[in-house]
Amino acid sequence: MLVDIKPIARSTGESLPVELSGTPDSIALAFPGFRFSEPVTFTGKVANTGDGLLVLSGTVAASYESDCGRCLRPVHGALSVPVVETYRSRYHADVGRREEKEEDDGTGYRFDGWSIDVSEALRDDLLLALPARVLCREDCRGLCTVCFADRNERDCGHDERDDSEKSPFGRLRELL
Ligand SMILES: [Zn+2]
Ligand SMILES: [Zn+2]
Incomplete structure (x- = not known):
C-alpha cells in the first residue's frame, strides 16, 4: 500500500489526504484460525514535518473472522485503530549518522524516494489492536x-x- 509523497516532498508543513484500500494479503496478515476479510482501509493524511520526516496519521480499519476461543464457533469482528507513525527518509538518516553524528534513535519507519509503503505500519498497528482472546460472547x-x-x-x-x-x-x- 503505497502513498505518493511527491506533492509534499519539498514543502515542509504541507500535508496530503490519504485514502487507501488493500487486500489482507497486501499487509501479509494471516494466522491459522484468524482471517482478515477484505478490504483493509486507511483514511487520514501524511504531513511533511521537515528534516526528512513524514508523519502518517489517521485510522486503519479491518474486519476479521476467527473462531471463538471457548466454543470454536465462527466469530466476526471489526477493528478500527488510530495510526500515528513517523517515516524518516533513508537519505536524511544516513547523512545524520555520517556527518552530524546525530544518533538515529531507531524509531519509526524508513522511506526512499517519492513514495512510502505504509503496509508495515498498518500491519503493526492492527496486530497490536487484536483482542488477546476472541470470544463469540463474553459469557460463552x-x-x-x-x-x-x-x-x-x-x-x-x-x-x-x-x-x-x-x-x-x-x-x-x-x-x-
Ligand atoms: Zn460433558
Ligand atoms: Zn463461544
Missing part, C-alpha cells in the same frame, strides 16, 4: 472438557468445578 460457556458438548446449547451434566478443567487440556492432564 465453551465446550465441556469431558465430552466436548457445546455447553451453550445443552447441559451435558458434567461438573466443571475444578479450574484446571476449563482448559481443553484439563481432561488430558487428568489422563496423564
